[in-house]
Amino acid sequence: MRIPNSLKNASLGFKSLVPVSTRPSLSKQFMKMKEALRHKALPLLLTASMILSLFTALSLLYTPAYAVNLEGQTLGVVADVSVYEQASASVQEALVRVLGASSEELDAAELSMTIADKDELATSEELTDSMLEQVDELQRGYVLYIDEEAVGFSASQETLQALLDEMKAPYQTENTISATFSEAVSIRYDYTALSTPSDPDTVRAKLTANREEAATYTVVQGDTFSEIAERFALWQNELRDLNPSVTPDQLSIGEVLIVKQAVPVLSVITVENSIYEEEIPAPIEYVDDNTLYIGDSRVVKSGSAGITNVEAEITYQNGVEKARSILSTTTKVEAITRIVARGTQKPPKTASKGTYIWPVNGxxxxxxxxxxxxxxxxxxxxxxxxxxxxxxxxxxxxxxxxxxxxxxxxxxxxxxxxxxxxxxxxxxxxxxxxxxxxxxxxxxxxxxxxxxxxxxxxxxxxxxxxxxxxxxxxxxxxxxxx
Known part of the structure; x- marks a missing residue:
């Protein structure tokens, strides 16, 4: 058999690289190789080497694996059964989260051994997606979540973001620093139920609706403010805040009280930078006057209020102020002290009290x-x-x-x-x-x-x-x- 020139060159090259001092120790092995070639053993040696090289190359590219099959369709090929088990658990978790129930059909997937390209092996996440794509009740795209509740779906993230921006717009001014939502709002590429609305008008209606409607109560004979508050599980100050125009100790039969405010699906929180003038009340200085009765007073010097420039950050919820943080104040006009004389003389028994009792009982x-x-x-x-x-x-x-x-x-x-x-x-x-x-x-x-x-x-x-x-x-x- 003819010896390839490449092999000859390799042999020659190998020899030329061996130092002279080592040649005696290598000469016996080299002589054996020449002897083998002389007896036509080269083809066998070359074949074994090629097989070994081929096997090494194949082991680098391919590996034993498991094909995941469902109803005759291969959903993916995984390196290990544990990858499928992890994906199957993720699928069932997602189905329970989105649809409220798991699927026995997906558990019927069969695994068969195969040889696969290492670059084509599926991860647990990829296999999870492939399995979820088999569920007819699901759709995949951009999902709008409010407190982890899916309220809208779209193939375009921009469509959902535009609806959120539309919600904020009425509460924003040129002084608005930030506009956010009090609820946890997010848009994620995810699976959701087919029933999740995708029509922009429908999603808009859901966003602008009330999560809870307002409730009222009509006062009847015998009602007291405290009893009404207790009946609706409210503190009395909460009931007063809901009804600022109502006098608690002067309820009228037929008067309507708000006992629960409407709670919107989304509440817009805005922060504004505001610069305004604020009146500084005139400080009051009191002086004793023995010509006046105790409890009586008169103004000696009227004084006047001052003016200060205020810079503040004001927080609003749905346009109603909730908090105010003063950043700085600068006095524009100083306040002038008001001087008031206070009586020190004990009033006679006949002095007026300013209150009036009934003249008779009848x-x-x-x-x-x-x-x-x-x-x-x-x-x-x-x-x-x-x-x-x-x-x-x-x-x-x-x-x-x-x-x-x-x-x-x-x-x-x-x-x-x-x-x-x-x-x-x-x-x-x-x-x-x-x-x-x-x-x-x-x-x-x-x-x-x-x-x-x-x-x-x-x-x-x-x-x-x-x-x-x-x-x-x-x-x-x-x-x-x-």
């Missing part, structure tokens, strides 16, 4: 307003409180008696002028117990009830006047009749 038979009496219609300027003849009539507040005597339709009348200028009238008395100029104290007996003047029975007619104008006594009287 039933109100006529209130302020239009009424008909003894066949004629007119305006009634006070309250008629029915009491037995001779009942003591008491001063509603301390002050000075500025009239005591007979006055036309009022009959026997007492007028008390209080320290703030307000006047109270007590009419139709059978007897007067005070005279003009007397100082009286709150609760002091000033007359006895009767039916003098234009009257239909024993009672006390009570009026409150401010600057000569008749007021509604109910706006001044405290508590129930005494």
């Amino acid at each position: 039933k109100v038979t006529s209130t302020t307003g239009k009424r008909t009496l003894l066949g004629s219609t007119g305006y009634h300027s006070g309250l008629d409180i029915a009491v037995p003849y001779g009942t003591e009539v008491k001063a509603s507040d301390g002050g000075t008696v500025t009239f005591s005597g007979w006055k036309g339709n009022y009959g026997n009348l007492v007028i008390i002028t209080h320290d703030n200028g307000t006047q109270t009238y007590y009419a139709h008395n059978s007897e007067l117990l005070v005279s003009k100029g007397d100082k009286v104290y709150q609760g002091q007996a000033i007359a006895k009830a009767g039916s003098t003047g234009r009257s239909t029975g024993s009672h006390c007619h009570f009026e409150v006047r401010v600057n000569g104008k008749t007021m509604n006594p109910y706006d001044y009287l405290q508590g129930e009749t005494i």
Whole structure:
């Protein structure tokens, strides 16, 4: 057999590279090789070498593997059974997460041994995708999640992002620093159920809807503010925040209270940089004045408010301010101190308190307003409180008696002028117990009830006047009749 030139060259080259000092030790082996060639052993030696090289090359490119087959279709080839098991577990987990149930059909996949190109072996993630693609109830694309709930699907990430930007737009201004959502919002390339809406209008409707609707309650007789709050599992301050215009201790039958606010699917949180002017209240300095009663005061120097420039970051939720962080303040106009004199003199018993008690304890038979009496219609300027003849009539507040005597339709009348200028009238008395100029104290007996003047029975007619104008006594009287 002919010896290839390449092999000859290799032999020659090998020889030429051996140092002279080592040749004696190698000469025996080289002589054996020449002997083998001489006996035509080269073809066998060359064949074995080529097989070994081929086997080495194949082992570098190919490997024993497992083909994953389902209904006659190969879903992928994996290096190890554990890769399939990991992928199968991931598939079932994904199905439970997305569809709420696992699939027995995918568990019916068969594994068969094969030889595969190492570069074509599937990872567990790739096999997972291949298996999920066999599920008809799934679709794959960009999914919009709110708190990990799939609310929208699209083949375009930009379509979903545009809907989110549309939600933020109404709450953004030129001063907006950031706009985010209070809920966890994300767009991910993922599998989702076929029922996940993909129509932009449908997705928009879901985003703008309320997760929970508002609820109201109509007040009925016997209701109290605290009981209503407890009934709807609210703190009283929470119920007040929901109904800022409601007075808790003055509920009216038929009044409608909000007991739960609407909760939107998405709440937009914006932060704005704001620069504005703010009034600085004038500081107050108090000085003692022994010419004034304790509790009374007068302004010695009016003072004035200042102005400061404020830079702040304001946080809004759906356009409603939730927090304000002051970054800096700069005084533009200094505030001028207001000086107030405070009384140190102990007031006499007859000094006005500024509060008004009921003059008698009885039933109100006529209130302020239009009424008909003894066949004629007119305006009634006070309250008629029915009491037995001779009942003591008491001063509603301390002050000075500025009239005591007979006055036309009022009959026997007492007028008390209080320290703030307000006047109270007590009419139709059978007897007067005070005279003009007397100082009286709150609760002091000033007359006895009767039916003098234009009257239909024993009672006390009570009026409150401010600057000569008749007021509604109910706006001044405290508590129930005494």
